[in-house]
Amino acid sequence: MQDTDTHNTASNSLEGMAGPIPQAPKGHSGGQQVIVIGAGISGLCSAWFLQQQGYDVLVLEAGACVGGNLQTVQRDGCQFERGPNSFINNRQAMADLIKGAGLEEEIVLANAAAHRRYIGKHGKLIALPSKPLEAITSKILPWAGKLRVAKEPFVGQSAGEETIAQFATRRLGKDVFDWLIDPFISGIYAGDPSKLSIQAAAPKLFALEQQHGSLIKGAWAQIKARRAATGPKLDGAMMSFKSGLHQLMSTLADQLLNPVQVNTQVESVSYSQDHGYMVRSGDTIWQAEKLVMAVPAAQVARLIEDLPTPNEPQLVAAQKQLRSIEYPAVATISLAFEKGQIQHPLDGFGALIPSKENKQTLGVLFPSSIFPDRANANQHIFTVFVGGGRGHQAMQLTPDERLDLVLEELHSYLGIDGQPLWSEESYxxxxxxxxxLGHLQKVAEIDQALAHLPGLYLRSNWRDGVALGDCVEQAQALALQIVDEDVEDK
Structure with a gap:
């Protein structure tokens, strides 16, 4: 990091800069120019929603293709996802995006059986209860654990920040945490619930306690509110697209007036009041009035290096906070088998493996059971997730060793006979x-360090929620926020 005087001088002058004269995105809308760095779900959705509002948007992507971890693969008559597998129709922003992009006819609904979920316990898969009576008779929780849940409405609130493990154990008991909450959180974050903040990682769950004093009371209040609500309602169906989730990404990219610039690693960003944001990649410099950084936290830390600041220590502290956000490694392994090789019917969405099972495998999805036409008629496909917060050992193995590991760990759960027809790992x-813990404070400090820079916005899953729906919702909110700010400035 440079000293403050040099830092500000270099960022507010074009003198001495190599490369061509800065150029604005060459769009057709005639609106204000916006550059978006990153063509994952957050970046592409932000760009698309901004273009819908009349802005002239250019997206720069370091990789060879758009979509981030939303990548769909067709192989040997099968189709599977390298990352997220589906989304739930419970976000108006997603519904708006699908309709606006003309993708309504491309929607594929999940099979009815996909609503069944399994939990691994003592080497066997147990279906999660879907009805109150099933919850009472289910073998997932011991009777002591079920009785402990009945005390939840009488548990007091916490005074400070807690981990998910602390929160869930305090309110629902250790059995519920071990066999339900722990695998559920691992399925979302691939993380360690004893480290994740309940306020940051599960804000809706935390809000039930804050607003209603009880998770059970809060859940019942939400049910009554939904029943009383009038007007059109989203049905909460599980969905994908005919060509997989990457179809959404490729469609959005195709609809942008300015083609996405792939294989474009942004090397530096500077800002001045006279020229706005200047984004450099190789010998090319783009210029825009507004800049959206939709990239991982460590990349944001690098990109803000040369931005002017009235408080150098504050900016350095923000960079440190950004670099401190952990991203554990995860491998997804997709495998194809003849149906006769698998004893379990795979009649559900998939299975989650609790930490108490002492496995490196986090869970397994059943894509060929979730959506139609994902596999050949006589075959099963499943996708295994390994690593994350508790699977560090697995990530030290070679891909072949990881495959052997997951086959061994899943054998008793699924009844696997023999080797897969093929397998493909995405690392x-x-x-x-x-x-x-402290994540929300980190984000607040980062925002404060950059608050003096007009037209700079951060949108990514390190701050806006990790679910696909969260990213789309926050992208739409960003576009509307920018519109409101521009109206106020006029």
């Missing part, structure tokens, strides 16, 4: 950001 060295 994500920095998979899902971890919202550990």
């Amino acid at each position: 994500w060295p920095a998979a899902i950001p971890q919202y550990t």
Whole structure:
């Protein structure tokens, strides 16, 4: 990091800069120019929603293709996802995006059986209860654990920040945490619930306690509110697209007036009041009035290096906070088998493996059971997630060793006979950001350090929620926020 005087001088002058004269995005809308760095779900959705509001948007992507971890693969008559597998129709922003992009006819609904979920316990898969009576008779929780849940409405609130493990154990008891909450959180974050903040990682759950004093009371209040609500309602169905989730990404990219610039690693960003934001990649410099950084936290830390600041220590502290956000490695392994090789019917969405099972495997999805036409008629496909917060040992293995590991760990759960017809691993060295204790304070400090820069926005899953729906919702909110700010400035 440079000293303050040099830092500000270099960022507010074009003198001495190599490369061509800065150029604005060459769009057709005639609106204000916006550059978006990153063509994952947050970046592409932000760009698309901004273009819908009349802005002239250019997206720069370091990789060879758009979509981030939303990548769909077709192989040997089968189709599977390298990352997220589906989304739930419970976000108006997603519904708006699908309709606006003309993708309504491309929607594929999950099979009815996909609503069944399994939990691994003592080497067997047990279906999660879907009805109150099933919850009473289910073998997932011992009777002591079920009785402990009845005390939940009488548990007091916590005075300070807690981990998910602390929160869930305090309110629901250790059995519920061990066999239900722990695998559920691992399925979302691939993380350690004893490190993740309940306020940051599960804000809706935390809000039930704050607003109603009880999770049970809060859940019942939500049910009554939904029943009383009038007007059109989203049905909460599980969905994908005919060509997989990457179809959404490729469609959005195709609809942008300015083609996404792939293989474009942004090397530096500077700002001045006269020229706005200047974004450099190689010998090319783009200029825009507004800049959206939709990239991982460590990349944001690098990109803000040369931005002017009235408080150098504050900016350095923000960079340190950004670099401190953990992204554990995760591998997804997709495998195909003849149906006769698998004893379990795979009649559900998939299975989660609690930490108490002492496995490196986090869980397994059943894509060929979730959506139609994902596999050949006589075959099963499943996708295994391994690593994350508790699977560090697995990530030290070779891909062949990881395959052997998951086959061994899943054998008793699924009844696997023999080797897969084929397998394909996707290795994500920095998979899902971890919202550990103090995460919200980190984000607040980062925002404060950059608050003096007009037209700079941060949108990514390290701050906006890690679910696909969260990213779309926050992208739409960003576009509307920018519109409101521009109206106020006029």
